Amino acid sequence: MSRWLPRIYLMLVYALLYVPILVLIIYSFNDSRTGYRWGGWSLRWYQALFDNHAMVQAMWNSLWLALAAATVSTVIGGLTALALHRYQFRGKQALRGMLFVVMMSPEIVLAISLLAMFLVVGLQLGFVSLLLAHVTFCLPFVVITVMARLSGLDERLLEAARDLGAGEFTTVRTILVPVMMPALLAGWLLAFTLSLDDVVVSTFVSGPSYEILPLRIYSMVRVGLKPEVNALGSLLLVFSLAMLVLSQFILMRNKR
Amino acid sequence: MNQTLLSLRGISKHYGGRAVLKALDLDILDGEFLTLLGPSGCGKTTLLRLLAGFERPDSGTLTLSGQDITSIPPERRPLNTVFQQYALFPHLTVAGNVAYGLRMEKRPEAEIAQRVTEALAMVQLAELAERKPHQLSGGQQQRVAIARAVIKRPKLLLLDEPLSALDYKLRRQMQIELKRLQRELGITFVFVTHDQEEALSMSDRVVVLRDGEVQQLGTPREVYERPTNLFTARFVGETNLFPATVKAINGDRIALDVRGLSRDLRKPTFQVSVGEQVNVLLRPEDIRVLAADADYGFAGTVIERNYKGSTLDSLIRLEDGNEVLASEFFDEDDPAFDYSLGEQVRVSWVDGWEWMLPVANGDAAGALDG
Numbered sequence: 054m055s056r057w058l059p060r061i062y063l064m065l066v067y068a069l070l071y072v073p074i075l076v077l078i079i080y081s082f083n084d085s086r087t088g089y090r091w092g093g094w095s096l097r098w099y100q101a102l103f104d105n106h107a108m109v110q111a112m113w114n115s116l117w118l119a120l121a122a123a124t125v126s127t128v129i130g131g132l133t134a135l136a137l138h139r140y141q142f143r144g145k146q147a148l149r150g151m152l153f154v155v156m157m158s159p160e161i162v163l164a165i166s167l168l169a170m171f172l173v174v175g176l177q178l179g180f181v182s183l184l185l186a187h188v189t190f191c192l193p194f195v196v197i198t199v200m201a202r203l204s205g206l207d208e209r210l211l212e213a214a215r216d217l218g219a220g221e222f223t224t225v226r227t228i229l230v231p232v233m234m235p236a237l238l239a240g241w242l243l244a245f246t247l248s249l250d251d252v253v254v255s256t257f258v259s260g261p262s263y264e265i266l267p268l269r270i271y272s273m274v275r276v277g278l279k280p281e282v283n284a285l286g287s288l289l290l291v292f293s294l295a296m297l298v299l300s301q302f303i304l305m306r307n308k309r
Numbered sequence: 310m311n312q313t314l315l316s317l318r319g320i321s322k323h324y325g326g327r328a329v330l331k332a333l334d335l336d337i338l339d340g341e342f343l344t345l346l347g348p349s350g351c352g353k354t355t356l357l358r359l360l361a362g363f364e365r366p367d368s369g370t371l372t373l374s375g376q377d378i379t380s381i382p383p384e385r386r387p388l389n390t391v392f393q394q395y396a397l398f399p400h401l402t403v404a405g406n407v408a409y410g411l412r413m414e415k416r417p418e419a420e421i422a423q424r425v426t427e428a429l430a431m432v433q434l435a436e437l438a439e440r441k442p443h444q445l446s447g448g449q450q451q452r453v454a455i456a457r458a459v460i461k462r463p464k465l466l467l468l469d470e471p472l473s474a475l476d477y478k479l480r481r482q483m484q485i486e487l488k489r490l491q492r493e494l495g496i497t498f499v500f501v502t503h504d505q506e507e508a509l510s511m512s513d514r515v516v517v518l519r520d521g522e523v524q525q526l527g528t529p530r531e532v533y534e535r536p537t538n539l540f541t542a543r544f545v546g547e548t549n550l551f552p553a554t555v556k557a558i559n560g561d562r563i564a565l566d567v568r569g570l571s572r573d574l575r576k577p578t579f580q581v582s583v584g585e586q587v588n589v590l591l592r593p594e595d596i597r598v599l600a601a602d603a604d605y606g607f608a609g610t611v612i613e614r615n616y617k618g619s620t621l622d623s624l625i626r627l628e629d630g631n632e633v634l635a636s637e638f639f640d641e642d643d644p645a646f647d648y649s650l651g652e653q654v655r656v657s658w659v660d661g662w663e664w665m666l667p668v669a670n671g672d673a674a675g676a677l678d679g
Binding site for chain 2: 209210212213214215216217218223227228231232234
């Protein structure tokens with residue numbers, strides 16, 4: 054009995070985590086029109102999904118946005134982490150603290166303040182406003198990921214490079230960036246995922262010219278759960294898993 | 310050999326108000342193996358970093374072969390460093406690490422390949438060229454670090470406690486190998502260590518540092534046998550100290566009262582006057598342990614004995630409470646040679662094997678331990 058109790062408990066926890074996902078995947082292959090009854094296997098909702106041009110367009114929009122947001126925040130975040138790690142300057146602690154403020158503050162606050170700012174400067178809501186907003190909330194995550202790697206960096210590596218004749222810039226290019234690469238990739242993937250499934254901030258700062266997937270799904274669900282959403286969810290899951298495996302693979306290969 | 314390669318004049322360095330190096334003067338000779346020896350915090354690593362260019366002195370000049378290099382950055386100094394924890398580039402292979410310096414010089418790839426092969430052959434790592442540093446053992450990483458540092462044929466190689474991470478046996482082996490490399494390459498080595506045994510066995514000259522000041526500069530033999538002060542004496546090896554009073558001076562001999570016993574010894578090189586205190590220093594291997602019924606020497610009791618393989622080390626407490634460490638070689642004629650704890654003995658030494666130092670202000674007993 055005492056041996057089984059922990060196992061049953063563990064199974065319950067995992068069931069709670071995975072059963073909904075499993076249900077989603079199974080029902081994405083459900084032939085029935087109503088979401089609750091099983092009507093046999095079918096790929097019709099995948100078909101319907103790809104026939105829905107607005108949906109496919111939203112998917113592409115989301116991917117492009119996530120790609121751009123992840124890349125921009127990795128470049129800015131990588132350099133920020135480098136500056137915070139390498140150099141001593143006035144206000145360094147404040148700058149570091151402010152990153153955490155952005156990370157910890159409620160998303161809704163960030164969303165409202167971004168919207169207010171975009172309205173003040175008169176920016177048309179669309180791709181640019183979304184990109185700026187996504188870079189804003191992705192940035193702290195990238196900085197923290199990269200800084201964690203840098204804090205474990207042996208300073209002597211950089212001294213060794215200079216000792217062997219490399220100038221400041223060459224040292225960064227040939228030693229620092231390669232050593233930071235796994236963290237940069239991890240930060241990029243994190244930013245990509247964050248951007249891809251953001252709803253709250255995006256709701257506020259997107260405009261009719263650029264519809265993205267999470268908002269599209271959200272509006273679909275509001276008028277009733279369509280089985281297409283199950284198919285879309287399953288595809289996103291497979292995509293996320295692929296990204297996860299990829300990132301783990303990269304980290305494993307670059308270990309040490 | 311005897312030409313000055315690098316000379317330091319009045320080098321000082323402060324960290325947060327604390328003087329790490331105090332107006333240090335030093336001449337490093339071309340082709341020599343020079344060791345900077347001292348306890349941690351003596352400034353030896355700072356001195357090495359100043360030579361490499363990672364630190365700038367607060368004042369003073371560094372002159373390399375007549376050229377002032379004080380403000381030249383590390384990447385443009387013709388000297389290279391072997392770092393304490395090796396600092397191998399983790400993302401590059403062994404060959405990539407070794408080639409790095411030549412790549413920075415933008416040498417043609419064919420030349421790089423050839424010189425890397427030579428350098429790896431020199432440290433006996435030719436077959437591991439494509440490995441990554443984390444796939445190597447500590448000793449192998451050490452060799453890569455050395456190959457990487459010597460491939461640019463520097464005038465001077467700086468080694469920052471390069472053997473401290475290795476186990477005893479490997480360390481002995483690397484000591485011999487480093488000496489061989491230094492002979493073969495003809496490069497001047499500046500070697501930092503806190504291990505006096507390593508310093509004595511490897512160096513042509515030893516610089517003993519303490520609190521940012523040179524205590525003594527000399528050959529290992531000079532430093533060990535003729536230390537200029539108590540600090541050096543104690544740092545480079547075990548020392549027995551006998552305080553003594555000068556009773557009389559007769560030509561080149563002086564009569565001393567050593568703990569109540571009279572000894573007639575050679576006059577030291579420094580000035581002495583009658584009634585003055587001097588310290589008589591003896592290394593444990595210069596101590597002679599005699600039977601209790603001997604008619605001279607200090608009476609005492611054996612309170613500890615350590616079998617060291619080739620020697621027997623014994624600690625003897627004298628009647629006045631002071632302790633003397635004696636290290637005696639085993640005598641083949643007397644295989645049973647040993648002491649029992651509590652055994653009564655007498656302690657003496659052969660005339661002329663002692664070394665005398667004046668009693669200086671800072672030499673209060675106990676103040677210089679460690």
